[in-house]
Amino acid sequence: MASSSNQAQNFNYTVNIESSSGNILNNQNNVFIEGVCDSTATSVIENFVDVFDDSFSRTTNLWKPKVSDPNFKPYSGQWFKDIESCFQFYTQYGLQGGFNVRKSTQKVKNKKIVTKYIICSHGGHHETSISKLSKHSDDAMSESSHVSSVVGDQVRRRNTITKKCECSAKVILKSLGPLDSDPYVVSCFIEVHNHPLAFESGKEFLRANRSMTALQRHFLLDASKSNLGAYRAHGIYKSCFGLYSDVGPTAVDFQNWMRDIKLYIGKHDDDMLLQKFRDKNETSDGGFCYEYQTDSDGHLTRLFWADVRGRKNYDVFGDVVSFDATYHTNKYGMVFVPFIGVNNHWKNVTFASALLDHENETNFTWACEMFLKVFCRPPKCIITDQCLAMKVAIQKTFPDSIHRYCMWHIMQKFPAKIGPVFCAESGFMEKLNKFVWSSHLTVAEFEEGWNAMLNEFGLSNHVWLNEIYGMRKSWIPTFFRDKPMGALLRTTSRSESSNFYFNHFVQKGDTLSEFYMCYESAI
Structure with a gap:
């Protein structure tokens, strides 16, 4: 119990539920479930989620997001008109809970997506071969930019730092009909995470909070016309709006957006310029x-x-x-x-x-x-x-x-x-x-x-x-x-x-x- 008390002090947690072998600790952002090592504590965890398998160790630490508004929390049986609506809803839930989300694998039948997984960004595990990823996965598209070499049938990926730790938090959507207009229902919602969640002071750095607005894109383009780089433009933008938290995207996000613009132009550069001349x-x-x-x-x-x-x-x-x-x-x-x-x-x-x-x-x-x-x-x-x-x-x-x-x-x-x-x-x-x-x-x-x-x-x-x-x-x-x-x-x-x-x-x-x-x- 001494080690549990020290950890609670380090993370500013207070004891909520005690057992002889483990604690459930919470703060204003999330609930932390520590030291699962006997049947009593295991039964407590199973009250939060009924989907556990042997991939979880008996000493796995779990975190449960805590949101201020329960209306932002998904639940099994919840309906959405399309996948994008659910993704936006789960993204807002992640912003309050302190984690990023992404679209993952899907199942298609007769050109209709019948099952879609929307998971925590820490879900899955780091693949060294892109060819192992599902051809229907959004991950496969994102991983394509990390290709390093091709050896036989295996596409080797560049070694990069990954945050994937097989987190099981997810929402699984099922289609209610064969038509494109048919809605989707949440068939499974797993709430807990196997990694720490962001504190309140760190939520501004979550991916959804760092997306660039149309105003910021126009500002960055106007700055580039005056030979101002993305880093300097970010500093000027921050000076105009106050704190860095008021800006949203970081200077690196500004630089990455300009990089993506150059990549988008690519080999069509001269065609784009000539089209501009035709329009003028x-x-x-x-x-x-x-x-x-x-x-x-x-x-x-x-x-x-x-x-x-x-x-x-x-x-x-x-x-x-x-x-x-x-x-x-x-x-x-x-x-x-x-x-x-x-x-x-x-x-x-x-x-x-x-x-x-x-x-x-x-x-x-x-x-x-x-x-x-x-x-x-x-x-x-x-x-x-x-x-x-x-x-x-x-x-x-x-x-x-x-x-x-x-x-x-x-x-x-x-x-x-x-x-x-x-x-x-x-x-x-x-x-x-x-x-x-x-x-x-x-x-x-x-x-x-x-x-x-x-x-x-x-x-x-x-x-x-x-x-x-x-x-x-x-x-x-x-x-x-x-x-x-x-x-x-x-x-x-x-x-x-x-x-x-x-x-x-x-x-x-x-x-x-x-x-x-x-x-x-x-x-």
């Missing part, structure tokens, strides 16, 4: 334009789109376009190519965007052709980095447009080409900046100053300097003085700043659907 095209009466191409396997390789706002902005501010393809995003490693301009407030505007699987001449040519197809006129000036594939594509597609190289990219190459020490200590860069950045010099003044500078520093025969001097008409501001809108942009910094801005909203592991959702939020 229909709702905008053709204002939203998109084009795409796939490979022989049906995988998306090129995608171009322009929305209504971008098309209107191009009509007004489309004289100069910055075109950059250095930003790799999404889980497929596709290149994000935004077409950027400047509005009357000197702010960036996005005319159109493209996703390309590779940076090559063919893809760039296709993107430029789609741009011309949608906007019907080429830009007066287009600025890119020193990419030969882009140069060829622009010459093919926009032959009348001024193609300008980004000055910043070229200037960044000087220390590497000439030498960092020489550039830092000789004063060469100071003199160079006076010539290359000034738009007030005439062509003759620039060429004279350039040659004099190279002679002064002994660089007249430098191969790379002579190479960039040969393409001076593509990047030196002096040669754009008389070109319409030619001096509006001198670098691709507009594109790079847009890439930096988009980077706050997207992650490299995003699917295409997630990427576009974040893109819309950023725009």
Whole structure:
């Protein structure tokens, strides 16, 4: 009896019924039946449940749920219109009693479920082979995600921690007729459990209390549009609603839901995105334009789109376009190519965007052709980095447009080409900046100053300097003085700043659907 008293003290139980060999202890949540070891105590337990077999040891500890409202307690002979109604009822009983429930095996006759088992989540035992599970069991469906390998006819399961301990608490439903509309009756209700039940403070962590509401799902999706992960979103949600018990789902539940969303998207990612584009095209009466191409396997390789706002902005501010393809995003490693301009407030505007699987001449040519197809006129000036594939594509597609190289990219190459020490200590860069950045010099003044500078520093025969001097008409501001809108942009910094801005909203592991959702939020 001393050991029984100690255990009662540890669990804050008080003695309710005593026998010479065992105690029945209870608290506000459940009744605990301890130390079954003689016929007197066994007869007490059999008053609670009449279904015991040899699987119970003579020293098994049993717990009986205690609910505040007896109307939530199932009973033999209780009717339900369908299985789902009974499952919801038993779930609510489990919430009050402190245990989780799940659907288990079933018997089917003429495509009608005639018997259904709804059991405690600790029921059953841990199978190492999924093929041993009933083909009609919901457990078989849930276990399929734990497949590790297949050996012969046996499907081996990944070793995982299990809470199954052959708990016999259950509700057994029987159909009252062969029709789908026929109700079900509780043919057997086993009340006691062979494991401890949750205390009041732990009931908030029961599975049924941690299901995500529609509001929480929408909140998590909106948070992901701003590049907020599930863990941070859960913290913000908790701050808005108070205590963690007011939230329900844990941060892990938030993370698991986002994981399930990614798995749901799966290989249908591109199809989902294209369907979204079709819907946007229909709702905008053709204002939203998109084009795409796939490979022989049906995988998306090129995608171009322009929305209504971008098309209107191009009509007004489309004289100069910055075109950059250095930003790799999404889980497929596709290149994000935004077409950027400047509005009357000197702010960036996005005319159109493209996703390309590779940076090559063919893809760039296709993107430029789609741009011309949608906007019907080429830009007066287009600025890119020193990419030969882009140069060829622009010459093919926009032959009348001024193609300008980004000055910043070229200037960044000087220390590497000439030498960092020489550039830092000789004063060469100071003199160079006076010539290359000034738009007030005439062509003759620039060429004279350039040659004099190279002679002064002994660089007249430098191969790379002579190479960039040969393409001076593509990047030196002096040669754009008389070109319409030619001096509006001198670098691709507009594109790079847009890439930096988009980077706050997207992650490299995003699917295409997630990427576009974040893109819309950023725009």
